[in-house]
Amino acid sequence: xxxxxxxxxxxxxxxxxxxxxxxxxxxxxxxxxxxxxxxxxxxxxxxxxxxxxxxxxxxxxxxxxxxxxxxxxxxxxxxxxxxxxxxxxxxxxxxxxxxxxxxxxxxxxxxxxxxxxxxxxxxxxxxxxxxxxxxxxxxxxxxxxxxxxxxxxxxxxxxxxxxxxxxxxxxxxxxxxxxxxxxxxxxxxxxxxxxxxxxxxxxxxxxxxxxxxxxxxxxxxxxxxxxxxxxxxxxxxxxxxxxxxxxxxxxxxxxxxxxxxxxxxxxxxxxxxxxxxxxxxxxxxxxxxxxxxxxxxxxxxxxxxxxxxxxxxxxxxxxxxxxxxxxxxxxxxxxxxxxxxxxxxxxxxxxxxxxxxxxxxxxxxxxxxxxxxxxxxxxxxxxxxxxxxxxxxxxxxxxxxxxxxxxxxxxxxxxxxxxxxxxxxxxxxxxxxxxxxxxxxxxxxxxxxxxxxxxxxxxxx
Numbered sequence: 114x115x116x117x118x119x120x121x122x123x124x125x126x127x128x129x130x131x132x133x134x135x136x137x138x139x140x141x142x143x144x145x146x147x148x149x150x151x152x153x154x155x156x157x158x159x160x161x162x163x164x165x166x167x168x169x170x171x172x173x174x175x176x177x178x179x180x181x182x183x184x185x186x187x188x189x190x191x192x193x194x195x196x197x198x199x200x201x202x203x204x205x206x207x208x209x210x211x212x213x214x215x216x217x218x219x220x221x222x223x224x225x226x227x228x229x230x231x232x233x234x235x236x237x238x239x240x241x242x243x244x245x246x247x248x249x250x251x252x253x254x255x256x257x258x259x260x261x262x263x264x265x266x267x268x269x270x271x272x273x274x275x276x277x278x279x280x281x282x283x284x285x286x287x288x289x290x291x292x293x294x295x296x297x298x299x300x301x302x303x304x305x306x307x308x309x310x311x312x313x314x315x316x317x318x319x320x321x322x323x324x325x326x327x328x329x330x331x332x333x334x335x336x337x338x339x340x341x342x343x344x345x346x347x348x349x350x351x352x353x354x355x356x357x358x359x360x361x362x363x364x365x366x367x368x369x370x371x372x373x374x375x376x377x378x379x380x381x382x383x384x385x386x387x388x389x390x391x392x393x394x395x396x397x398x399x400x401x402x403x404x405x406x407x408x409x410x411x412x413x414x415x416x417x418x419x420x421x422x423x424x425x426x427x428x429x430x431x432x433x434x435x436x437x438x439x440x441x442x443x444x445x446x447x448x449x450x451x452x453x454x455x456x457x458x459x460x461x462x463x464x465x466x467x468x469x470x471x472x473x474x475x476x477x478x479x480x481x482x483x484x485x486x487x488x489x490x491x492x493x494x495x496x497x498x499x500x501x502x503x504x505x506x507x508x509x510x511x512x513x514x515x516x517x518x519x520x521x522x523x524x525x526x527x528x529x530x531x532x533x534x535x536x537x538x539x540x541x542x543x544x545x546x547x548x549x550x551x552x553x554x555x556x557x558x559x560x561x562x563x564x565x566x567x568x569x570x571x572x573x574x
Contacts, residue, residue, distance in 0.1 A: 140457060140462065141456045141457055141459075141460035141461065141462040141471070142453040142454065142456050142457030142460075143217055143367075143453075143457075144462045145292060145293060145456055145460060145462070145466050145471070146292070146293055146294060146449060146452050146453040146456050147217050147218075147293070147294055147364060147367040147368060147449075147453055148293050148294075148295055148368070149217075149295075149367060149368060149369060149370050149371060150295050150368070150370050151295050151298065151368040151369045151370060152369070152370070152376070153369070153375075153376035153377070153379040153380050154379070154380065154383065155295065155298045155301075155368065155369075155380075156365055156366065156368065156369055156376060156377055156379075156380030157379070157380035157381075157382075157383030157384050158298055158301035158302045158304070158305055159294070159297070159298070159301050159365045159368065159380075159446060160199075160359070160362075160365060160380050160381065160383075160384035161301065161304070161305045161308065161383065161384045161387050161388075162297075162300075162301040162304040162305065162439075162442050162443060162446050163359050163361060163365070163443075163446050163447070164356075164357060164358075164359055164384060164388060165305070165308045165384070165387050165388055165391055165392075166308065166439060166440070166443045167254060167311075167410075167436045167439065167440065167443075168355070168356045169308075169312065169356060169391055169392055169395045169396075170315060170395060170399075170410050170411045170412060170436075171352055171356065171409055171410065171411075172188070172353070172356070172392060172395050172396035172399065172400075172411075173395070173396060173398075173399025173400040173403060173407035173411050173414075174349075174352070174407045174408060174409045174410075174411070175187075175349040175350075175352040175353050175356075175396070176349070176396055176399075176400040176407070177345075177349070177400065177404070177405045177406075177407045178335070178336075178345035178346050178348055178349030179335075179346055179349045179350070180333060180335055181333065181400075183346065184349075184396065184400070187349070187350055187353055188353060188392060188393070188396060191353050191354055191356075191357045192357065192385065192388065192389075192392070194513060194539060194543075195357040195358075195359075195512055195513070196381060196385055197539075198512055198513060198516040198517065198539075199359065199362050199377075199381055199512075199516070200377075200378060200381060201516045201517065201519070201520040201536075202362045202363065202366075202516040202519065202520075203362065203366060203373075203377035203378065203381075204520065204524075205222065205226065205516070205519045205520055205523045205524075206222065206363060206366050206373070206377075207373060207374055208523055208524070209222065209225070209226075209523075210371065210372070210373065215371065216363060216367075217363060217364065217366075217367030218363060218364065218367070218453070219236050219240060219360070219361065219362070219363040219364065219511070220232075220233045220234075220236040220237045220240065221233065222363050222519070223235075223236045223515060223519065224236075226519050226522050226523055227518070227519070227522060236511070236515075237454075239360075239506075239507045239510060239511055240360055240361070240450055240507075240511070241450070241451070241454075242506075242507055243358070243360050243447075243507040243508065243511070244360070244361070244447040244448065244450050244451060245451065245486065246507075247443065247444075247447040248444050248447050248448050248451075248483075248486045249486045249489050249490045249493075250490075251440045251441075251443045251444035251447070252278055252281050252282060252285060252440075252444060252483075252486055252487050252490040253278065253490035253491075253493075254436070254440055255278075255281040255437050255440040255441065255444075256274055256275075256277040256278035256280070256281050256490065256491075257274065257277075258433050258434075258436055258437040258440070259277040259280060259281065259437065260272075260274050260277045261416075261433055262430060262433060262434070263277070265426065265430065274491070275491040278487055278490050278491040279487065279491070281440075281441075281487070282483055282484060282486070282487030282490075284441065285441065285444055285445075285483045285486075285487070286479070286480045286483045286484070288300075288441060288445055289445065289448060289452075289479040289480070289482070289483055290475065290476060290479060291445065292466055292467075292475070293368075293466075294364065294365075294367075294368045294446075294449045295368045297442070297445055297446065297449075300441075300442050300445065301442055301446065303438075303442070304439050304442035304443070305387060307435045307436075307438055307439040307442075308387065308391055308439060309387065309390065309391065310435045311432045311435035311436050311439070312390070312391040312394060312395050313394075314428055314429075314431060314432040314435070315395060315398070315399070315411060315412065315415075315432055316394045316395065316398040317424075317428070318415050318423070318424035318425075318428055318429060318432070319398035319399050319401070319402045319403075319411070319415070319424075320398060320402070321423070321424050321425075322402050322415060322423035322424055323401065323402040325423060327420065327421055327423060328402070328423075329402070329403060329404075329406060329423075331401075331402070331403075331404045332404045332405050332406070333400075333404045333405060334405060335405070344553045344556060345553075347546070347549045347550050347552075347553040348550065348553040348554060348557055350546055350550060351505040351509075351546075351547075351550030351551075351553065351554055354505070354508055354509055354512075354513065354543075354546070354550065355505070355508050356392075357388075357508075357512070358507075358508030358511070358512050359508075359511075359512055360507065360508060360511045360512060361446075361447070361449070361450060362377075362516075364449060364450060364453070365377075365380075395411070399411040399414070402414075412429065412432065412433065412436075415429055416429060444486075448479075448482065448483075451482055452478075452479060452482075455478045455479070455482070456471075456475065456478075459474045459475075459478060460474065460475070492567050493567070502551060502554045502555055502558060505547055505550035505551040505553075505554050506547070506551050509543050509544075509546065509547035509550065510547065513539065513540075513543035513546075513547070514539075514540045514543055514544060514547075517536035517537075517539050517540050518536075518540060520536060521533060521536050521537075
């Protein structure tokens with residue numbers, strides 16, 4: 114049975130909208146941060162950086178809660194559903210553009226299509242929580258990478274994790290001054306190659322560890338009690354959902370030079386080609402070697418606290434450097450929504466992007482935002498558990514539910530069509546997955562609470 118994506122009739126006249134040209138003339142967020150100059154491959158770079166990050170090193174840990182069969186199934190289903198979801202989102206955006214309402218922000222798209230003012234604030238709240246959380250997490254992980262490299266050189270050195278986080282924050286403050294999302298295209302191309310590079314390093318290191326005399330015993334058994342096994346499974350599913358999460362597809366599509374028809378599809382093909390190579394190879398190699406002893410970051414499994422390192426130190430160090438460099442790109446990408454909101458309010462579109470009137474507020478506001486993220490990264494070195502909750506509560510509504518709802522509301526497929534029902538099924542299933550994933554993630558947060566210590570030197574897995 115084939116899926117028939119219907120083409121809707123365009124309304125005779127576009128209703129008033131913040132996206133209409135007459136209103137957008139004074140929109141500095143649109144004119145500056147989300148300027149529309151990109152090609153399809155630039156969208157591919159942005160999408161890849163937004164999805165393919167160091168979180169893929171968590172996939173063996175996710176398989177640990179699912180086992181081989183369910184792990185492969187969940188990874189594949191999440192990949193297919195998110196590709197389909199992002200494609201539907203691009204079709205809805207293209208339809209609105211043809212109707213005279215080019216939306217460049219997720220929140221305005223949702224509010225327009227669903228005709229609800231509260232949806233605007235719901236999306237902006239979820240987006241802000243996700244994007245700020247990822248920016249904090251990127252700074253925390255980058256600081257941890259620096260700490261790992263420092264500890265290997267000077268095991269008893271005096272520097273603490275918060276000091277490395279401060280160093281990363283300063284670098285991010287400088288990089289954050291790149292004025293537009295489009296100006297990140299070269300950074301995100303480098304990010305794409307970095308993700309391939311550290312994935313291949315980790316895969317090679319895992320197989321080297323599996324063949325060495327110090328190879329850990331392989332055990333792929335799941336939790337002993339049924340309740341713990343079910344909770345672990347839903348936590349793992351939430352992790353995979355968050356890894357595939359994006360939440361900024363409309364903002365990425367906004368960077369494309371109009372007309373955008375078909376460009377996002379090509380960008381998604383590029384992105385998911387990289388996803389296929391990296392996700393499966395990292396998941397299979399890490400879980401094959403470490404089984405149910407896989408750490409939440411497979412690099413930690415390769416560099417255990419006790420016993421010898423299971424791969425050449427120089428190789429793992431190179432992998433850590435590549436991860437560190439990509440984290441800067443990820444932090445920049447997920448900060449763009451915050452920058453767009455700030456510049457919509459603070460910048461004067463009638464003056465140049467680099468005029469003193471716009472440059473000084475940009476430097477101050479973006480620097481303050483990065484200081485805020487850096488402070489919370491240093492204060493909460495257990496942010497991974499919090500991100501698990503944010504992922505379940507945030508990514509699933511934005512990436513697995515809203516795109517299907519927006520498509521059905523926009524294109525109005527027949528209730529007897531396969532497209533309509535597959536969208537309904539996906540929304541219902543992932544609503545349940547999101548609720549159970551939220552419960553299991555909160556449960557893990559509570560169980561780990563005794564390990565939490567503000568401004569600690571140790572990141573809680």
